[in-house]
Structure formats: C-alpha cells, structure tokens
Amino acid sequence: MPELPEVEVVRRSLQSFINGLKIKKVTIFNRNLRYKIKRNFERIIEHQKIIFIKRRSKFLLLGLENNFTILIHLGMTGKIFISKENLKKILKTSFYFESEMNKKHNHFIIQFNNKVKLIYNDVRKFGFIKLISPNQRHTNNHLQNLGPEPLNSEFNYIYLNKKIRNIKKNAKSLLMDQKIVSGLGNIYVNEILNLSSVNPKKMSKNLSLVETKKIIRNTKITLKKAISLGGSSIRDFKGVSGNNGNFQQNFMVYNRSNQMCKKPGCRGLIKKIYISNRSTFYCLKCQK
Numbered sequence: 001m002p003e004l005p006e007v008e009v010v011r012r013s014l015q016s017f018i019n020g021l022k023i024k025k026v027t028i029f030n031r032n033l034r035y036k037i038k039r040n041f042e043r044i045i046e047h048q049k050i051i052f053i054k055r056r057s058k059f060l061l062l063g064l065e066n067n068f069t070i071l072i073h074l075g076m077t078g079k080i081f082i083s084k085e086n087l088k089k090i091l092k093t094s095f096y097f098e099s100e101m102n103k104k105h106n107h108f109i110i111q112f113n114n115k116v117k118l119i120y121n122d123v124r125k126f127g128f129i130k131l132i133s134p135n136q137r138h139t140n141n142h143l144q145n146l147g148p149e150p151l152n153s154e155f156n157y158i159y160l161n162k163k164i165r166n167i168k169k170n171a172k173s174l175l176m177d178q179k180i181v182s183g184l185g186n187i188y189v190n191e192i193l194n195l196s197s198v199n200p201k202k203m204s205k206n207l208s209l210v211e212t213k214k215i216i217r218n219t220k221i222t223l224k225k226a227i228s229l230g231g232s233s234i235r236d237f238k239g240v241s242g243n244n245g246n247f248q249q250n251f252m253v254y255n256r257s258n259q260m261c262k263k264p265g266c267r268g269l270i271k272k273i274y275i276s277n278r279s280t281f282y283c284l285k286c287q288k
Helices: 004-018 041-045 157-164 171-176 186-195 209-228
Strands: 023-028 050-056 059-064 069-073 078-083 106-112 117-122 128-132 270-275 278-283
Touching (some): 004 050, 004 059, 004 078, 004 209, 023 041, 186 278
Antiparallel strands (some): 023 106, 050 059, 069 128, 078 117, 106 117, 270 278
C-alpha cells in the first residue's frame, strides 16, 4: 500500500498538472469500487475548477470552487495516470503499476478544459473516490479520527510520551496506528525503528524518553528523505517525470532478511518476523 511519501509524491505530481484547471467532463466506467460512487458525482464536480490539492495521511484531497472536496484513496493497487493530447505517453503518478496501463482496470476519467485527463486505474478495486460536502469537512469519517501528521510540529516527543503511557501496544503497532500518527505504514515504520535502535516488539509504555525522541527525529528524517527521493519503488513507483522512486536503495532493514545491518559498526543479522500479520524486519544486535 502506498504510504505517506508515495502519496505526497502523487500530490506534487498532480499539483504540477491539474491545479487550477476546470473539470470539463467525468466518465465513470465502474462505480463499484471499495465504496460505490454516487450517481450525483458527475453533476457536482463537472464545470468546477480545482482550487487546491492536498494530502492528509494517505488520502488525496482535491478542492473545488463549489466548496466540495474530492477524496481519493489509492487502496492497495490504485494508480493515477495523467494523459494529455500532446504527450507521447501516459504519465504515471502512483505507487503500484505495471509498465503499461491496462485499460480494462480504468474506473473513471476526469477530463479538464485543456485536454488533460486524470485516469484512475485499480486492479483490486480497494481504492475509492468520494465527495465531501462543505458541511462534512470536519466530520468526515475517514479524516476526523486521524492522528497528527508526522512531519508537523505537533508530532513531538511530548505528545508521543503522553500517548504511550496508557496504550497496550508494541512499538511497531504504535506507529502503525493511524489514530496515533497518520500516514506511516509498514515500510517506513521498519526503517524508523531500526534507525532509533528500538525493538519492534518492545511495549510502548516501556519506551524511554531517549527512545521516543529518537523515534520522532528519525520519523521526520526518514519521511523527508523518502519524499526527496521520490518514494519507494517496491513495485516500480514513478512520479510524473518518469523517474523511479529510489528510497528502496537506502533501506536499512526492510526486505533484507538474513542480511547484515547497515549501521556503522553493527554488522548484526536482520531477522524477519510477523507482528499483527505484517512482515517486520529488525536487527538482532542493535535492536535488542
């Protein structure tokens, strides 16, 4: 599943292509995604200008002139393609996709007034697109219970220390909880805990102040680096420029089972276990 850095790269890609454009036509081929696309969707968004493109956690938000907001979640295999008449190829903006777009998995197309098209393609159909009305902005069930953004100042060691005292979760599950901190997923949590020298199985309430400070610092460092490198190319992620995301070349532990830890002076063995049915990688030496 695309995590915060990958979705942020998509947001920046869309920002450069469709922000400020007016929606000319919406074509829906399949309304039955994770949530059924309502019948009034086209009527509400057609002839509206995109006035902002934001990201909240792993969600994309496209603001319209009429104060409605288009909410998009890519699910497991959702992809957003950009097509323009004078472009020789379709540009890819999302995390999981094949070398060529399989048109049978195109579920909707938003066409803009300058002949640019946004194409949503999703093999497994776990992603979705919804409309948030002006009076639902602060009560939307997908957004209202999310924790702070990890790159914001409110995600700090004071906040985290307060949260962990009454939570019966291990360190890995703590950072995966979207109500605690939003946008983190399996790849980056593995990396953050390794850089912080914290065992993923350690109970959160037993984390020291030094450890929580390390987690906060390494969360921000890791995410900023991943965004700057274009996300992780676990399955051929590319931004609209066509460049591969290459953060995977910097993985310390993720998907490196039975290899040596990359930390200077460590050389410990990386072990793979499962926590809450998610693959977890950690160093047996520096993450005791």
